[in-house]
Amino acid sequence: MEIAxxxxxxxxxxxxxxxxxxxxxxLSDWRHCDQLSTYVARMVSHNRTDPVRHSNFFSxxxxxxxxxxxxxxxxxxxxxxVIYRQGATERVRLSFPCPPGHRQFYREAVSKTHREDAYAxxxxxxxxxxxxxxxxxLLDLAVNxxxxxxxxxxxxxxxxxxxxxxxxxxxx
Amino acid sequence: MSSTGLSIPFKAExxxxxxxxxxxxxxxxRSIDEIAASISILKEAIGEVRGVLYINVRRLVQMNNTAxxxxxxxxxDACRARPDLRFVIVTSSVxxxxxxxxxxxxxxxxxxxVEVYDxxxxxxxxxxxxxSFIPILxxxxxxxxxxxxxxxxxxxxxxxxxxxxxxxxxxxxxxLVQKEFQPARIVALDHSxxxxxxxxxxxxxxxxxxxxxxxxxxxxxxxxxNQFDFVSCRHSLQIFNQPNAxxxxxxxxxxxGGRVYVTNEKNSHCxxxxxxxxxxxxxxxVAKLFSHFEMDVELGPKSRRYLADAGFDxxxxxxxxxxxxxxxxxxxxxxxxxxxxxxxxxxAVKRGDSPEFIQRFRQGFQxxxxxxxxxxxxxxxxIWVASGRKPL
Ligand SMILES: C[S@@+](CC[C@H](N)C(=O)[O-])C[C@H]1O[C@@H](n2cnc3c(N)ncnc32)[C@H](O)[C@@H]1O
Numbered sequence: 001m002e003i004a005x006x007x008x009x010x011x012x013x014x015x016x017x018x019x020x021x022x023x024x025x026x027l028s029d030w031r032h033c034d035q036l037s038t039y040v041a042r043m044v045s046h047n048r049t050d051p052v053r054h055s056n057f058f059s060x061x062x063x064x065x066x067x068x069x070x071x072x073x074x075x076x077x078x079x080x081x082v083i084y085r086q087g088a089t090e091r092v093r094l095s096f097p098c099p100p101g102h103r104q105f106y107r108e109a110v111s112k113t114h115r116e117d118a119y120a121x122x123x124x125x126x127x128x129x130x131x132x133x134x135x136x137x138l139l140d141l142a143v144n145x146x147x148x149x150x151x152x153x154x155x156x157x158x159x160x161x162x163x164x165x166x167x168x169x170x171x172x
Numbered sequence: 173m174s175s176t177g178l179s180i181p182f183k184a185e186x187x188x189x190x191x192x193x194x195x196x197x198x199x200x201x202r203s204i205d206e207i208a209a210s211i212s213i214l215k216e217a218i219g220e221v222r223g224v225l226y227i228n229v230r231r232l233v234q235m236n237n238t239a240x241x242x243x244x245x246x247x248x249d250a251c252r253a254r255p256d257l258r259f260v261i262v263t264s265s266v267x268x269x270x271x272x273x274x275x276x277x278x279x280x281x282x283x284x285x286v287e288v289y290d291x292x293x294x295x296x297x298x299x300x301x302x303x304s305f306i307p308i309l310x311x312x313x314x315x316x317x318x319x320x321x322x323x324x325x326x327x328x329x330x331x332x333x334x335x336x337x338x339x340x341x342x343x344x345x346x347x348l349v350q351k352e353f354q355p356a357r358i359v360a361l362d363h364s365x366x367x368x369x370x371x372x373x374x375x376x377x378x379x380x381x382x383x384x385x386x387x388x389x390x391x392x393x394x395x396x397x398n399q400f401d402f403v404s405c406r407h408s409l410q411i412f413n414q415p416n417a418x419x420x421x422x423x424x425x426x427x428x429g430g431r432v433y434v435t436n437e438k439n440s441h442c443x444x445x446x447x448x449x450x451x452x453x454x455x456x457x458v459a460k461l462f463s464h465f466e467m468d469v470e471l472g473p474k475s476r477r478y479l480a481d482a483g484f485d486x487x488x489x490x491x492x493x494x495x496x497x498x499x500x501x502x503x504x505x506x507x508x509x510x511x512x513x514x515x516x517x518x519x520a521v522k523r524g525d526s527p528e529f530i531q532r533f534r535q536g537f538q539x540x541x542x543x544x545x546x547x548x549x550x551x552x553x554x555i556w557v558a559s560g561r562k563p564l
Contacts, residue, residue: 030202034234049372052359052386053268056394060234060269063200067236127248127280131204132237140237144272171268 013084013091016044023097024075033070036081037063044083044090049172057167061145062092064137065161069096072106072134074157088168097157106159109135110151113142146170184210186217191224193217196231199239207239211246218250218257225257229274230264230289231392240273251281259284266388289389303366304518308510309341312407315503316435316555317348319492324353327488327559328431332356333401338390338422339363339408343371346383355402359395361388391417393425401430409478410436413466419482426562432484433559438472444543444551451543451551454536458515464523472556484560496544496551504544504551512537 019040026032041059048054069079077097084091112121112135122139129136141147145165152160182197193214201207217225227247247259263271265288277284331354337346340360350358360383362368368385375383388394391412403426409415422432442455462469476489496504516534525533544551
């Protein structure tokens with residue numbers, strides 16, 4: 001795992017931390033999702049108004065994103081996660097390699113979070129689906145974390161999810 | 173049922189007597205098979221209860237969507253199969269995401285309601301949490317610090333350590349410790365949003381950064397196990413109706429070999445000359461008043477026993493007396509005036525005391541102030557300091 005302070009520019013956002021890991025290593029243990037999200041959340045939250053609660057909330061969201069890349073990612077290349085901040089919002093830029101056939105699925109899942117019926121879909125999914133689908137994970141972020149989700153189409157096989165989390169305002 | 177290997181172990185339990193199913197810790201399974209045993213406990217609970225099943229998620233620190241979905245599915249299916257049953261999900265105001273995620277369920281099934289657990293569940297909470305306590309705390313810490321700054325090193329406080337001040341009030345103790353002892357990290361936790369806001373303002377005003385003020389419930393904190401070298405909890409065991417539960421949490425977050433430091437009073441031992449009898453009477457009444465609200469302000473000398481029962485070793489106990497001779501006697505008088513204000517004001521009124529009682533009650537405080545300011549007077553407020561080591 002590498003941690004560095006430099007990262008691609010993201011207008012108006014201040015970079016807080018960047019983390020990269022071989023996808024193969026990442027995929028070797030499910031607990032990496034929990035460990036990374038806990039660790040990153042703590043680092044990012046230390047100077048928020050309520051660091052402990054911000055970290056708990058942030059970890060919850062980041063873990064879902066990492067789990068998503070764990071379940072949908074493929075083992076070649078690196079997973080990269082950069083966290084930025086602007087005011088009360090943290091931005092997570094998560095890039096990971098995934099099989100070509102999955103790209104369309106992510107496009108749709110992201111666009112569902114923007115639709116007016118996102119909330120109804122979310123409720124519908126928790127009341128009827130047997131297991132959480134990948135799109136409900138993004139809907140959960142939109143509904144429960146007030147997240148704005150976007151997809152950056154990198155060169156295949158990489159896919160980048162950009163998720164803005166305005167948690168400072170919710171926590172404090 | 174519990175699983176290991178996670179930072180905070182996950183537990184699912186059912187208590188048939190209280191019809192309460194509770195989930196706690198961190199649960200982030202890859203597949204639902206990993207939590208099959210917990211799901212069975214929930215299903216059995218549903219099969220057993222009548223009327224209402226309480227689902228307590230106050231101590232649920234993390235739960236991923238995979239786990240959330242299965243638990244919720246079981247409950248939603250049960251709503252459909254058992255229209256006679258209601259579900260009350262109890263979340264904590266401290267854990268933001270649980271409150272938000274579980275609150276949605278009521279929109280799916282009206283049989284499910286969500287209650288947010290907070291201060292109304294503690295008998296005396298409203299007094300100690302509201303802003304009228306702020307002047308009391310401020311003057312108190314000013315007086316006690318003169319003594320504690322030299323006492324603290326004997327109980328393990330030293331530069332560079334990682335510490336937590338639990339029930340930090342307006343945070344002035346954390347600020348003083350930060351300045352005097354330069355710990356590597358201080359987390360300061362309280363359940364009063366007003367006090368925390370005040371604390372953050374004060375820190376910002378003095379340009380102090382690095383104190384992590386956090387809103388939380390001391391009897392079930394989000395803080396992880398075995399983290400802190402030094403955990404202080406001042407004047408607060410005595411205001412909990414279950415001091416043991418609070419101590420268990422302090423013990424949990426302290427690292428093995430670290431120390432938990434508590435200070436408490438024995439109010440009936442406040443004293444003054446002249447007018448000692450009136451003073452004595454009033455402080456005996458203070459102890460009774462607090463016990464009416466299930467708080468034990470006589471706890472000081474019992475702290476050795478509490479620490480021993482909680483599993484600490486190398487217990488050190490000492491006491492000191494804050495007096496009118498410590499510095500400006502006005503400071504002492506200010507503390508007493510602040511007590512009179514809340515104890516004989518809000519609290520006595522809430523208990524339903526008669527005006528005659530309140531008048532006599534007030535007189536003792538005023539006599540204490542008289543003793544403090546009298547050129548030949550002496551007035552004292554004794555405090556018990558105790559600390560114990562969490563065994564290695
Ligand atoms: C008597 S004050 C002591 C404050 C501070 N330690 C001091 O010495 O100035 C008790 C404090 O406990 C806090 N408190 C009460 N119940 C609490 C709980 N469940 N969790 C965290 N703090 C709590 C109150 O808000 C209050 O600030």
